Amino acid sequence: xxxxxxxxxxxxxxxxxxxxxxxxxxxxxxxxxxxxxxxxxxxxxxxxxxxxxxxxxxxxxxxxxxxxxxxxxxxxxxxxxxxxxxxxxxxxxxxxxxxxxxxxxxxxxxxxxxxxxxxxxxxxxxxxxxxxxxxxxxxxxxxxxxxxxxxxxxxxxxxxxxxxxxxxxxxxxxxxxxxxxxxxxxxxxxxxxxxxxxxxxxxxxxxxxxxxxxxxxxxxxxxxxxxxxxxxxxxxxxxxxxxxxxxxxxxxxxxxxxxxxxxxxxxxxxxxxxxxxxxxxxxxxxxxxxxxxxxxxxxxxxxxxxxxxxxxxxxxxxxxxxxxxxxxxxxxxxxxx
Amino acid sequence: xxxxxxxxxxxxxxxxxxxxxxxxxxxxxxxxxxxxxxxxxxxxxxxxxxxxxxxxxxxxxxxxxxxxxxxxxxxxxxxxxxxxxxxxxxxxxxxxxxxxxxxxxxxxxxxxxxxxxxxxxxxxxxxxxxxxxxxxxxxxxxxxxxxxxxxxxxxxxxxxxxxxxxxxxxxxxxxxxxxxxxxxxxxxxxxxxxxxxxxxxxxxxxxxxxxxxxxxxxxxxxxxxxxxxxxxxxxxxxxxxxxxxxxxxxxxxxxxxxxxxxxxxxxxxxxxxxxxxxxxxxxxxxxxxxxxxxxxxxxxxxxxxxxxxxxxxxxxxxxxxxxxxxxxxxxxxxxxx
Numbered sequence: 043x044x045x046x047x048x049x050x051x052x053x054x055x056x057x058x059x060x061x062x063x064x065x066x067x068x069x070x071x072x073x074x075x076x077x078x079x080x081x082x083x084x085x086x087x088x089x090x091x092x093x094x095x096x097x098x099x100x101x102x103x104x105x106x107x108x109x110x111x112x113x114x115x116x117x118x119x120x121x122x123x124x125x126x127x128x129x130x131x132x133x134x135x136x137x138x139x140x141x142x143x144x145x146x147x148x149x150x151x152x153x154x155x156x157x158x159x160x161x162x163x164x165x166x167x168x169x170x171x172x173x174x175x176x177x178x179x180x181x182x183x184x185x186x187x188x189x190x191x192x193x194x195x196x197x198x199x200x201x202x203x204x205x206x207x208x209x210x211x212x213x214x215x216x217x218x219x220x221x222x223x224x225x226x227x228x229x230x231x232x233x234x235x236x237x238x239x240x241x242x243x244x245x246x247x248x249x250x251x252x253x254x255x256x257x258x259x260x261x262x263x264x265x266x267x268x269x270x271x272x273x274x275x276x277x278x279x280x281x282x283x284x285x286x287x288x289x290x291x292x293x294x295x296x297x298x299x300x301x302x303x304x305x306x307x308x309x310x311x312x313x314x315x316x317x318x319x320x321x322x323x324x325x326x327x328x329x330x331x332x333x334x335x336x337x338x339x340x341x342x343x344x345x346x347x348x349x350x351x352x353x354x355x356x357x358x359x360x361x362x363x364x365x366x367x368x369x370x371x372x373x374x375x376x377x378x379x
Numbered sequence: 380x381x382x383x384x385x386x387x388x389x390x391x392x393x394x395x396x397x398x399x400x401x402x403x404x405x406x407x408x409x410x411x412x413x414x415x416x417x418x419x420x421x422x423x424x425x426x427x428x429x430x431x432x433x434x435x436x437x438x439x440x441x442x443x444x445x446x447x448x449x450x451x452x453x454x455x456x457x458x459x460x461x462x463x464x465x466x467x468x469x470x471x472x473x474x475x476x477x478x479x480x481x482x483x484x485x486x487x488x489x490x491x492x493x494x495x496x497x498x499x500x501x502x503x504x505x506x507x508x509x510x511x512x513x514x515x516x517x518x519x520x521x522x523x524x525x526x527x528x529x530x531x532x533x534x535x536x537x538x539x540x541x542x543x544x545x546x547x548x549x550x551x552x553x554x555x556x557x558x559x560x561x562x563x564x565x566x567x568x569x570x571x572x573x574x575x576x577x578x579x580x581x582x583x584x585x586x587x588x589x590x591x592x593x594x595x596x597x598x599x600x601x602x603x604x605x606x607x608x609x610x611x612x613x614x615x616x617x618x619x620x621x622x623x624x625x626x627x628x629x630x631x632x633x634x635x636x637x638x639x640x641x642x643x644x645x646x647x648x649x650x651x652x653x654x655x656x657x658x659x660x661x662x663x664x665x666x667x668x669x670x671x672x673x674x675x676x677x678x679x680x681x682x683x684x685x686x687x688x689x690x691x692x693x694x695x696x697x698x699x700x701x702x703x704x705x706x707x708x709x710x711x712x713x714x715x716x
Contacts, residue, residue, distance in 0.1 A: 261598040264611030274601030274626050
């Protein structure tokens with residue numbers, strides 16, 4: 043395993059700058075997985091919240107891939123990372139230090155530096171993910187956290203959201219169009235005029251034509267489907283669960299969307315849904331359900347955020363394995379020729 | 380093969396009367412398939428339109444089953460019969476005389492005598508079908524036939540529909556609730572405010588819990604699904620094709636509904652749809668498509684009426700085979716005991 047260099051990017055803000063050493067070291071056969079967080083300085087309970095890393099590994103390290111992960115503050119990046127780590131066999135704990143995130147290093151996720159904002163950074167990425175929480179849900183979440191748990195006033199919450207907007211709109215939001223997968227979190231449509239933000243409609247927007255990434259689908263690839271699994275074989279409590287699948291255009295890209303509205307009450311609902319999704323890249327039947335149950339205490343484990351984060355984790359593992367296999371094949375092919 | 384007795388019922392109207400001989404002859408092991416048409420005296424081009432039959436076969440004939448078929452005038456009974464005959468290997472021609480409909484006699488369909496109206500007649504039936512054309516579509520069809528082709532006035536068409544209503548509402552319509560399968564024909568919902576009656580939304584309403592009849596479903600039995608097959612893998616011309624599947628309550632009965640809105644333009648659309656329907660009771664992949672193409676000149680071969688008539692034909696063949704097999708098993712079991 044080649045030695046990796048960790049660049050602290052604690053002071054980096056909106057200006058994207060890649061240390062020269064990383065640019066020269068990173069080529070097809072030396073790709074790693076790097077995390078770039080899009081977090082800015084903000085209140086955060088975790089002590090490592092303002093640490094940013096840029097990690098480069100030397101030539102010969104063909105066991106790592108590079109993933110970009112972008113999201114606004116408080117939008118579930120760390121939960122996503124814990125799910126991803128768990129899928130790769132890690133402890134699913136928040137990383138204390140990036141290079142130790144997954145041992146042996148397989149996936150380096152770029153979380154900082156606005157990974158999909160700058161084209162030079164985008165070129166480093168094997169895959170990119172954007173966690174997109176709609177304003178309504180973001181507001182409901184902040185009310186819950188900052189008002190109910192921390193005693194902030196409604197006015198101060200509104201002001202803090204307004205203060206973040208210019209930065210969000212200039213640097214974070216534009217990354218969506220470059221993401222290979224977007225997890226979009228919206229208010230439910232199962233309850234008319236719901237604004238509690240407790241029941242969520244979550245959309246997994248998957249870019250078509252991405253190498254090593256085959257989008258998840260429901261029943262019939264390429265068609266348009268809505269599915270209410272709750273019925274004769276499966277009963278769900280109010281307001282039920284509704285899925286949607288279909289081709290769409292998203293920010294000018296051809297995508298396939300899988301959508302879940304509602305939440306799981308019981309294990310049988312989860313496994314039933316898993317059994318009807320195709321292209322999950324799971325290693326065994328029920329792996330998604332197993333992962334979701336293993337981390338039932340994580341936020342969103344009973345709804346589409348947990349489901350789609352877990353699925354994206356499986357897709358990244360699959361991507362990793364395909365890339366590593368293709369790198370291994372090249373010398374074999376050369377030897378045979 | 381036991382000799383069959385044919386009772387002419389030409390004079391029978393709304394009073395249901397079963398000749399005594401048939402009631403005494405018809406038992407579980409002597410069931411046949413009988414046609415009872417619900418046609419009344421009305422203008423009809425076919426010379427045999429006013430002939431009604433009640434057919435009974437003697438004991439020992441275990442190769443026939445009894446089907447009831449009800450519909451208002453001009454609602455597709457003869458087309459359905461031709462499709463059914465074709466599925467059973469017949470010539471798919473309008474029957475010249477009922478006992479010769481299918482050789483060797485397998486299915487005797489009761490078309491007259493309002494088969495599901497009288498409980499004594501219902502008891503004879505192994506399976507019952509109602510062809511339900513909505514008033515809007517019926518009107519559009521009559522306009523087409525009586526006005527465009529026969530030169531009748533709009534007023535006379537309206538008057539003839541009105542004249543039929545009391546009889547229809549008293550004797551024909553009430554049979555729906557007893558039918559094991561209803562094929563309901565409605566205006567399309569793909570084109571807003573369409574009243575041309577050319578593009579149809581057709582629903583196959585299948586009663587649950589009917590012995591030897593396992594309802595056709597789409598993708599996931601017992602759930603609720605809408606499916607637009609036209610997309611990346613299949614392209615369809617305007618206004619497209621839309622399917623629905625789900626559990627419902629119909630006239631107090633628990634049913635499963637499969638619905639098709641739109642029409643087929645090309646073979647690949649038909650085979651694609653067939654490949655995604657389950658429980659079709661076909662003998663080989665593509666049998667529904669083959670039957671539809673074989674009779675492409677029949678009315679409704681490009682839409683849900685043809686599709687569901689063909690499917691009901693397959694289900695009746697399956698029912699026939701199961702019933703005949705169960706009759707054959709009984710003496711074997713007795714010998715073994």
